[in-house]
Amino acid sequence: MFYQQSPGYYYSSQIGSSYRSYDAAVCGVYGNGKLVTGFNTSSYSANDREPPLLYSAGSSSYSSSSWKAAVLAPGFQIKQIVHQNGKFVAVGARFESAYPYHSKGAILISPDGVEWITLAINNTTYLEAVCHDGTRWVAVGKSGVVLTSSNGFEWTRTTIPGGETLTSVAAGNGYCVVGSANGKIHTTTDFVSWNFQHAVSGSVSSLAVGDGKFMALIGKRIYKAAFSPVGVADIVSQPFSGFVVPQQSVVLSVGSAGSGSLEYQWYEGASGNTSFPVPGATAASYQTPPLTGDAIYWVRVSNALGQEDSATAVLTMQYPPVITSQPANKQLEAGQDVSTSVVVTGNNISYQWFRGFSGDLSSPLAGATSASLTIPSGVAGVSYYWLRAGNERGVVHSVAMRAEVHMVPPRITGEPLDKTIFAGDYSPIRVYAEGSLLSYQWYAGASGDTSRPVPETYSSFSPPYDVPGTYRFWVRVSNSHGFVDSRAASFMVLPSLKPVITRQPLDTVAYQGVGKSIYISASGDDLDYAWYGGESGDTSALLEDYGSSFNPSVAAVGVYRYWVRVSNASGFVDSEAVNYLVKPQGTGLITSHPVDATVELGYSNSLTVTAAGSSLSYQWYVGVSGDDSNPVDGKTSSYFYPEDSEVGQTSYWVRVTSGSTVEDSETAVVKVIPRILVITDPPLDRVTFVGDGIYYYVYTQGS
Structure with a gap:
C-alpha cells in the first residue's frame, strides 16, 4: 500500500501474507506517528480470525515485519479509515454470525491506533466512508444511510432521497457532499434537506476536498467543482423531462435556494446556450406554448453572489403505436422455452400480454410486459395469446397467436453404466433421457423392483461409497404419458488403497x-x-x-x-x-551457518545464514568455504535457493561482511535426488456402449 506521511511525499509498505488472505482490499491512513491499515474481503463472517486492523510505528520503512494487530473481537471488516480531529475513526461492518451476509454497520474509534472502541449501529448493514466536517463526524453507507455525531459515540441517523448506497463523503465550504454507487452526487448544509447536484454513469469511488474545489473519482474520470460563496444561487430540483402529446402545454419548474433575491431566465435549447431566451419567462416556473414536436428548455438562476444553470428539460413528442409484425403461431414440447414477439413502432410504449383471443382483457399474464413473450409450456394443450400495446396517443391489439403444447413420452437415450471405485471416492451414475417434464426415481436392486427406492430424484445418482461391496441400482423415468425403466447398473466399491x-x-x-x-x-x-x-x-x-x-x-x-x-x-x-x-550455535559474526540439505528433483530448498551485526552484506559462492572464484551472480541476501533441476550434489558457502569484519560460513552440501516413482491409483474396470470410445487412467508420482 501507499501512504502520505507529509505533504507531497508518498511512501510504500508491504504487509505480510501471514496477516491477510490474497483477496483482501486494504485502506489506510497515517496519523499520530503511526500508519494504520484496515481490510475487507469479498466474503466474510464472524468466524474469520484474520485481524481487521494493523498498525506500525517507530519505523521509517514500515516493513512487513513491523506490523502489529490491533486488539479487536473477530468479525469486523474495515472499508475506510481517517485520522481527523485528533482521532482515528474507521467504518465498515460487524458480522455477528457465521453467515457471511448478516452484519451491522460498524464504527471504530481510537486515540492512538492501538486500542479501539467499537460500535455496531442498528438498522444498518454496511458503512462505506467517513469524514469530519469541522463540527461533526459523518459516516455513510448502504441504503442511503447518513450518520452524524459530534463526539463519535452518539450517532443520529438520516437518509438521502432515493435510498441509494452511498460510497463516499467529503466536507468543505460549509457543505457536506455524498456520492453514490449509481454515480449521483448530493449536497447538504443542515443534514435535513439534500440537493441533487450531478449524475454520471458509474460509482463515485472517492470524494476529496482541496485547492478550493471538490473532486470526485467516478470510474476512470475525475470531476471537479470549484467552491462557491455561501448563499450563492443553487438549484435543488431540476425541471421535468418526459413525453408529451400534440398541443400539450407543459409547466416547467425549478427548485432553488440562495440568499437575497433570486432571478430566473428560461431559454430554449441545451443547457448553457443563451442564444434563445424566452421573452417574459423570468419566474421559477414557465408554461410552454402548445407543442407540436420535440422541444428543449433550461433555466438560469442567479443572485448577487453567482448563478447556476439547470439541466436541460427534454420534452419528447409521442407517436401513435403501430404494429408492423404480428406474433407467429408456435408448436412446442411441454417444458420447452419458446418465445414469440411483436414489433411495434412509436415511442413511450407500454406492453401487456393476455391469454385468450384478441381484445379479451380478462386474463392478463403476470410479468409479461415486453414486446416478446416466453410461451407458458407447463401443461399440454392449445392456448391463444395476444399483445396490447399503447401510449397516450393510442392503443393497438395484435392478432392472437396459437400455441400448441404437446407431451413427449419418456425415452432413455443413455443407460446407467457399471462402475468400480475405491472406498471413499465419489463417482455418480447417470441416465440420459428425452421427453417432456421428466421425473426420475432411483431404486436399489434388479430393474423393475420398486421395493427399495432411494432418496434420489435427479438424472444422476451418487451411491453410497464408504462400504466395500457390489450394489445394483436402476432408475424409472416418467411423465404424464408413462414411464420407462433403465437397466440395473452394477456399482462395485473396492477396499481403499493402502497408503x-x-x-x-x-x-x-x-x-x-x-x-x-x-x-x-x-x-x-x-x-x-x-x-x-x-x-x-x-x-x-x-x-x-x-x-x-x-x-x-x-x-x-x-x-x-x-x-x-x-x-x-x-x-x-x-x-x-x-x-x-x-549443531551448536556459532559464536562469531555468523550465529547460524548454512547447513547440508537433501532435496528431491524439482523441489526447491533454501540455504540460510543468520548473522549478528550492523550494515550486513552477503555474497554466496559455489565451492568449498574460502574459494571465492565462483560467486553466484545476484545472490547477495541472507538466503539463497540453489539450482535443483538436475540430480547430483553441489557445495555452497557465503561470505558475510559487517563494516571491517568479514566471516566465511561453513560449506553446505546440497544433494538433489530423484523423486520416487509410484502408482497412486491403478486403472479400474470400466463399461461403455458399443461404438463409444473409452479411456483408462493410471495416476503416478515421481520423476
Missing part, C-alpha cells in the same frame, strides 16, 4: 534452539501418521506428533534418527529412518 509414500523424509540439519521440521508425502484416503525415534519399524519410542510433518527437539546437540508410519483402514507403510543433526 503409498510419494516422498520420503530427508536427512536434516538444524541449529540448537532453532527448530526445523521434517516431513513426508503420502497418497491414500483417511491417512494417519505416527512418528517414532530410532530405526524404521522400531515402534518402542512413539513421539507426540501425528501429522505429515514433525518438529524434533533441538534442545541438545547431537545426531538423532526418526521415521514415520503412515496408515489407514487398509494397512500401513513405514518410511525410511533419517538422520537429524543438531
